[in-house]
Amino acid sequence: MSAVTSAVRLPQKGAALVFLQRYGVYLAIALLLLFNLFFTPNFMTIDNFRVQFIQVVPVLIVALGMALVIGTEGIDLSVGAVMALSAAVIPLYIGYGPLPAAILAVLAGCLIGLANGTMIALIGVQPIVATLSLMVAGRGIALLVADEQLKSVIDPGFLALGRGTIAGVPYSVLLALVLVGLVAVLVNRTTFGKQLVSIGGSRRAAELAGLPVKRVLITIYILTAALASIAGIIQTARLSASVPSTVGNLIELSAITAVVIGGTPLSGGQVKVLGTVAGALLLQLIAASLIKHNVPDAYSQITQAVIILLAVYLQRGKAVLK
Amino acid sequence: MTDQLSTAAPAPVLEARGVGKTFTGVAALQGVDFTLRAGESLALMGENGAGKSTLIKVLTGVYQPDEGQIFLHGEPASFAKPVDAQHAGISTIYQEVNLVPLMTVAQNIFLGREPRNRFGLIDFRKMQEDARALLATYDIHVDVRRPLRSLALGMQQMVALARAVSIDARVVIMDEPTSSLEAREVETLFRVIGMLRSQGIAIVYVSHRMDEIFAICETVTVLRDGKVVHNGRLTDLSRVELVALMLGRSVEKVKRGGVTAFGEVKEGEGEPVLTARDLSRKHQISGIGLDIRPGEVVGLGGLLGSGRSETLKAMAGVMQLDEGSLTVDGKRVRSGSVAAAIKAGVVMLPEDRKAEGIVPNLSIRDNIVLAALPRLSRAGFTSRAKQDAIVDVFMKRLRIKAASPNQVVSELSGGNQQKVMIARWLAMNPKVLLLDEPTRGIDVGAKAEVQALINELADEGLAIVLVSSELEEVVEGSARVVVLRDGSVERELRGSEVTEQHLMAALVGENHAPADESPAEIKERL
Numbered sequence: 001m002s003a004v005t006s007a008v009r010l011p012q013k014g015a016a017l018v019f020l021q022r023y024g025v026y027l028a029i030a031l032l033l034l035f036n037l038f039f040t041p042n043f044m045t046i047d048n049f050r051v052q053f054i055q056v057v058p059v060l061i062v063a064l065g066m067a068l069v070i071g072t073e074g075i076d077l078s079v080g081a082v083m084a085l086s087a088a089v090i091p092l093y094i095g096y097g098p099l100p101a102a103i104l105a106v107l108a109g110c111l112i113g114l115a116n117g118t119m120i121a122l123i124g125v126q127p128i129v130a131t132l133s134l135m136v137a138g139r140g141i142a143l144l145v146a147d148e149q150l151k152s153v154i155d156p157g158f159l160a161l162g163r164g165t166i167a168g169v170p171y172s173v174l175l176a177l178v179l180v181g182l183v184a185v186l187v188n189r190t191t192f193g194k195q196l197v198s199i200g201g202s203r204r205a206a207e208l209a210g211l212p213v214k215r216v217l218i219t220i221y222i223l224t225a226a227l228a229s230i231a232g233i234i235q236t237a238r239l240s241a242s243v244p245s246t247v248g249n250l251i252e253l254s255a256i257t258a259v260v261i262g263g264t265p266l267s268g269g270q271v272k273v274l275g276t277v278a279g280a281l282l283l284q285l286i287a288a289s290l291i292k293h294n295v296p297d298a299y300s301q302i303t304q305a306v307i308i309l310l311a312v313y314l315q316r317g318k319a320v321l322k
Numbered sequence: 323m324t325d326q327l328s329t330a331a332p333a334p335v336l337e338a339r340g341v342g343k344t345f346t347g348v349a350a351l352q353g354v355d356f357t358l359r360a361g362e363s364l365a366l367m368g369e370n371g372a373g374k375s376t377l378i379k380v381l382t383g384v385y386q387p388d389e390g391q392i393f394l395h396g397e398p399a400s401f402a403k404p405v406d407a408q409h410a411g412i413s414t415i416y417q418e419v420n421l422v423p424l425m426t427v428a429q430n431i432f433l434g435r436e437p438r439n440r441f442g443l444i445d446f447r448k449m450q451e452d453a454r455a456l457l458a459t460y461d462i463h464v465d466v467r468r469p470l471r472s473l474a475l476g477m478q479q480m481v482a483l484a485r486a487v488s489i490d491a492r493v494v495i496m497d498e499p500t501s502s503l504e505a506r507e508v509e510t511l512f513r514v515i516g517m518l519r520s521q522g523i524a525i526v527y528v529s530h531r532m533d534e535i536f537a538i539c540e541t542v543t544v545l546r547d548g549k550v551v552h553n554g555r556l557t558d559l560s561r562v563e564l565v566a567l568m569l570g571r572s573v574e575k576v577k578r579g580g581v582t583a584f585g586e587v588k589e590g591e592g593e594p595v596l597t598a599r600d601l602s603r604k605h606q607i608s609g610i611g612l613d614i615r616p617g618e619v620v621g622l623g624g625l626l627g628s629g630r631s632e633t634l635k636a637m638a639g640v641m642q643l644d645e646g647s648l649t650v651d652g653k654r655v656r657s658g659s660v661a662a663a664i665k666a667g668v669v670m671l672p673e674d675r676k677a678e679g680i681v682p683n684l685s686i687r688d689n690i691v692l693a694a695l696p697r698l699s700r701a702g703f704t705s706r707a708k709q710d711a712i713v714d715v716f717m718k719r720l721r722i723k724a725a726s727p728n729q730v731v732s733e734l735s736g737g738n739q740q741k742v743m744i745a746r747w748l749a750m751n752p753k754v755l756l757l758d759e760p761t762r763g764i765d766v767g768a769k770a771e772v773q774a775l776i777n778e779l780a781d782e783g784l785a786i787v788l789v790s791s792e793l794e795e796v797v798e799g800s801a802r803v804v805v806l807r808d809g810s811v812e813r814e815l816r817g818s819e820v821t822e823q824h825l826m827a828a829l830v831g832e833n834h835a836p837a838d839e840s841p842a843e844i845k846e847r848l
Contacts (some may be wrong), residue, residue, distance in 0.1 A: 191699045198692055201681035208640060208678050209693045209746065210664040269683040 021314050025261050025278045028307075032285050040292045048288075050170065054238070056284040057176045058083070058231040060277060062251055063258040064183045065224030067276040070259050071187075072200040072220055073268025074127035078116060079255060081138025082109040082225045083232030083248030088146035090233060091153055091242045098158035106229040108145075112138050113225025117218030135252070142244040152241045162237035172234045179227065184273040193271075196220060200268025257304060258283055261311040282307070332360045335395060335524045336381065336412065336493050342389035343376055350376040351548045354390070358493060363515065363525040365535045365556060368545035369568050369626065369791060374528055377545065378495055381526075382414050383407035413486030414495045421482055423471035428453035430470050431485045456488050457481070460514045476507025483514060487523065494518060495526040498627075500534060512538055530627035531808065532561055532830045546570050561830035565625075569793060569826075584773050587780070589801040589816070590615025595785045596668065596754045598637060601646035606632040607809040610646070614754060614785040619776060621800030621820075622789045625829050629809035630789045631673055634756045637787070638670035639663030650753060664693065667753030671743055671760055673789075675736070679743045682732035686724055687713045689731045689742050694749040716745035721771065737768020744775065754785045761795060773799060793822045807831050 020027070036043040062079045069076045086105035093101040112134050119130040153159070164171045187193040195216050198206045207213050228248070236242050260266060261282060262275030283304060290300045338356040342349065351373045358364055368374045379385045381392065383401025392399050394410055401407040404414075421430045428450045429436075437452065439445040453466040462480050470478055479499060486494055500508050515525055515538055527539055535542070536556065544552040544567045552559075552567045559567075594613035601610040607629040614620050624630040635641040637648055642658035649655065650666040663669070672678035680689055691698055691709050698708040713727050720741040724734060731742055740760060747755060757776065761769040776799060780786050790796050796803055803815040805828035813828050815821075 189704055190702050191695045191704055192702060194688060194692070194695055194704065198681045198684060198688070201683040202677070204678045205681050206692075208638075208660060208670070208672055210660040211692070212661065269681070 017314065021263060024311070024314060025263065025275055025282055028261075029278060029282050029285060032282070032289060036285075036289055036292075040289060043289070043292060046168075050168070052281075052284055052288055053173045054170050055288075056280050057172045058235050058248075059251060059254045059258060059283065060176050060280040061179055061231040061234070062228050062248075063255040063262075063276050063280050064179060064273070065227035066252070066255040067259045067262070067264050067271050067273065068183070068187070068196065068220050069127065069224050070200075070256070070264050070266060071196055071268055071271035072217060073203070073266075074120065074200075074217070074220070075131060075256070075266075076116065076221065076224050077128065077131040077252045078112055078134035078138050079224065079228040079231075080248030080251045081135050081142065082112050082228035083235060083251065084139050084142035084244040085109055085112060085145065086229035086232035087236045087242045087247045088142040088244040090158070090236050091151040092145070094153055094155050094158060098155055098161070101155075101158070102233050105233055106226050109225045109229025109232065110222050111225075113222035114218065116225070117221035120221065121214040121217035139244070146242060146244045148245070150241055150243050150245070153236060154240065158237055159240055160237075161234060162240070172238070175230070175234070179230070180273065180277055187271045187273055192216065192219070197269055197271060200270070202269075254280075254283060254304075257308050257311075260315075261307055263311075263315075265315050266312070332362075332522075333396065334358060334393070335360050337393040337396075338377070338381065338387075338390060339393065340390035341377070341380055341387045341392070343380055343385055344388050349548050351380065351387075354545070354548070354550050355553070356381075356543055356550065357553075358524045358526060360492070360522045360524055361519050362541060363519055363527055363539045365539035365542040366526055366528045366545070367535070367542055367564065367568055372545040372568070373548040374545055375497070376548075378414065378497060378526070378528070381407070382412055382495065408489060411490055411492035412495065413489060413491040413493070414497065415479065415482055415486060415499050416497050421470055421478070421485070424469055426467050427457075427464060427470055427473070427481050428466040430481060431456065431466075431488060433485070435489075456484055460484060460517060462510070462514075474504075474507070476503040476510065479503065479507070480510060480514065483511070487518060491523060493524045493526065495528075497528045498530070499527075500529060500531065508534070530625050532564075532625075533808075535564075536561070544568055562826050565826050565830055584777055584795075584799045587619055587777070587799065587801040588617075590618030590785065592616065595651055596637070597649045598633075599647050599649075601633060601636045601643055601648070603632065603636065603641060603644050605809075606641075607636065607806075610636075610806070610809075610811055612637075612787075612804060614787060616753070616783045616785050617780055618802075619780045619786040619788055619800045621796040621803035622787055622806065623796050623803045623815075623825050623829060624789075624806035624812075626791070627808075628806040628829075630806050631758055632809070633806065634670055634758050634787065634789055637663070637668055637754075638756055639668070640670065640672075664750060664752075667751070668756065669693075669747040669750060669752040669754070670756040671740075671747065671758060673758040673762070675739055675743060675763070680731050680739050682730075684731060685728050686717070686722065686731050686734070686742055687727040690716060690727075690745045690749060693746055712749050713745075716748060720745055720775065735765065735768065737764035737772065740764055740768070740772060741775075744772070748779075752784065754787070755779065756787045756789075758789045759791065760788070761790065761792070793825055797822050797825055805829060 042048060066076060066079065086109045089105040089108045090101050093104050116131050116134055119125040120127050161171050166174060195206070195211050198211060199213055199216060203213060232247060235247050258279035259276050262279030263272040264270055264275060286303055287300045290303065334357050336358040338354055341351055341354040343351040354377060356377065366374050366377070376385065380387050383404045383406050399410060401410065422433065431453045432449050436444045437448045450466050457464060457466065464473065464477060470481060499511060503511065519525060529535055539556050542552065542554065542556045542559065542564070543550060546568065592615060594615050596614040598610065598612040602608045610633050622630045622633060632641060636643050639658060639660040639662055647654060648657065650668060653666065655666045655668065656662040681692065687709055690713050694712065695704065698705055698712065717727065722738050722741045722745065724738060731739060734742065760776065761772050764772065776786060776788065788796060788799055797820055800820065803820055803825060805812045805815065805825065807829065812831060815824050815828065
């Protein structure tokens with residue numbers, strides 16, 4: 001059978017391409033760290049890494065959810081608005097204690113996810129359109145909830161989420177690690193995870209195999225919103241303030257970038273959890289490296305754009321190889 | 323053939339000589355000669371993949387031929403794009419109306435060539451009057467100010483036709499124009515076609531409905547595997563002969579025993595496991611009833627468009643029914659739910675394996691366990707050990723050739739992919755297996771294996787419904803054959819009747835069909 005051997009018989013150039021697709025993001029991180037080791041003073045220090053990790057947490061958590069929807073061949077543009085809504089809900093209920101406030105914030109975010117999922121799975125609205133509408137409407141709702149005001153949050157228990165550490169590791173980073181682990185298990189070890197990638201690989205085939213396609217899709221959008229809400233809570237704790245007008249602005253773009261450069265194809269059917277983590281870290285490191293060298297932020301954005309193009313180009317190469 | 327006609331017939335409007343077209347090494351058309359004369363109505367016939375649509379696309383400028391030449395009114399012509407062909411007077415009416423649904427009837431008719439007033443603006447009044455007058459010439463009376471989509475599908479088709487003809491068309495190509503029309507609408511269409519022909523407009527008519535072909539077409543060109551296998555008058559052919567030409571077999575050849583790997587087949591005994599009654603869905607199937615018993619393979623015969631795939635889809639819960647009921651082991655199965663059908667034990671191998679069957683990016687293991695996954699999991703967590711046990715059994719039993727169960731399924735050959743699909747369903751312990759073209763696009767060796775497997779599964783007591791466009795597969799694989807035509811059961815062949823000859827006759831709606839019947843006798847019956 002020629003088909004059996006074809007994977008082995010890839011031409012040399014193809015093999016390099018496959019390597020880059022699979023490990024390119026890790027390679028890029030390694031190169032960047034190497035560069036900083038030699039050219040950036042005080043970069044390779046524990047303090048610096050602690051700061052970098054703290055800063056990457058919101059994007060990373062949002063990107064985890066984004067990886068799930070992209071795995072189903074969808075997209076979620078409303079994650080920033082969900083963060084804003086969850087941030088707006090916190091000061092309203094912080095009087096009941098940090099945990100009830102956080103739970104209510106996540107529930108509020110999940111409502112947006114439910115709206116996304118319903119439109120996409122039941123009505124058949126394209127994901128980009130459905131989530132675009134909630135990206136706009138969601139932030140509007142958040143501003144209404146917050147009375148269009150910035151509110152400071154001073155509950156010490158809540159603020160610990162932004163500042164507290166265990167053995168030097170910030171709570172928020174630990175929480176992110178736990179979430180990475182949960183999503184990885186969900187994707188790789190559960191029926192739900194397999195159904196998710198099957199839907200992304202071929203929705204029609206999944207339907208004809210009797211999978212609960214609609215239910216899975218709705219759940220995914222709710223999960224993504226839940227993750228974004230958690231990111232919104234962490235961000236609020238870090239800022240000691242609920243800022244629904246700006247929190248999560250443009251985060252959907254960073255999250256999509258992290259997912260794509262992490263090796264999850266936009267065409268769905270695969271979810272790379274570790275790759276997504278690496279993608280988010282790479283973005284953070286690039287931004288940090290440029291800042292340390294006093295390069296204006298505008299260049300950081302341009303660099304991001306170049307990386308996105310490169311990552312998408314590499315994935316396209318994969319499709320051509322097949 | 324064409325020379326015989328040329329003495330009496332008018333000059334050719336559109337011709338193709340030696341046209342060839344190749345797609346990535348596969349010849350879709352080879353040395354195709356095609357002649358269409360003014361006022362002629364020509365049926366372009368052929369089974370799936372025969373090259374009909376490629377030829378139409380070459381004639382209308384969608385594709386450029388790799389070889390050969392197109393002639394228009396005797397002059398060499400080449401169309402770089404569809405609009406060139408339109409300007410040259412070749413219009414095409416597709417199955418789906420491709421006009422602008424939200425615009426009015428008049429706007430659609432004059433789209434891109436609206437009458438202007440002296441300020442250069444669109445003269446709506448004139449446009450509406452012209453549109454009304456144009457439609458009236460074909461005896462179509464409709465408010466031209468209504469948006470197109472508010473009209474019935476058949477009426478939309480008429481509007482498309484009127485538009486096509488009003489652009490000075492000399493040739494109108496119709497690709498399955500009646501597939502979504504009501505009987506009454508079809509009559510109107512035929513009347514319009516008659517009027518067009520009397521104006522000297524030539525018609526190319528593509529349809530799988532034999533009745534229509536014989537009712538309105540004069541000449542026929544039959545394509546098979548990209549080549550023209552017949553050119554001539556339709557009245558010189560019987561229906562059976564036409565089908566034989568399309569399928570590429572002669573009645574004599576059929577008598578010479580089997581070509582498939584099926585062993586002995588027998589009718590099932592006992593109570594039917596699956597009972598379908600009055601399965602109906604508008605435009606697709608109507609009043610179909612079936613009884614399938616354990617241990618038998620029932621063939622579902624029918625030409626393309628006869629409703630055979632739709633019947634399977636209805637039973638598998640893929641297609642919502644307007645009416646009808648399906649019972650498995652005496653229990654009613656909810657229509658329109660794949661999950662309900664699977665739960666009841668009815669599973670379907672879809673016709674389009676690549677688009678509807680496999681999940682290409684997943685491994686063989688994941689593809690096999692796809693449907694059975696919840697059973698192989700505990701509290702939602704998958705169990706690799708349970709999966710491997712099942713996957714191992716089926717990979718061995720079905721002889722799936724692969725490097726390992728981890729191999730990505732899209733790397734497998736078509737035959738092995740099909741076995742993966744069969745394994746997916748067998749893992750569900752089904753009672754009824756619905757097979758839609760199980761051996762299409764797989765190589766000869768794998769084909770024989772799949773056929774032998776179907777046999778074996780029936781022997782083990784599975785009830786199987788087999789749809790195949792290969793006659794010998796249906797005839798040799800099935801104990802009895804239910805023949806569908808135009809969405810209804812035409813007749814059922816049992817025992818000694820299960821022969822290609824009987825099947826072919828039934829496909830075209832001839833109840834007792836000696837193949838040597840004269841064309842005149844057939845005409846009489848039409």
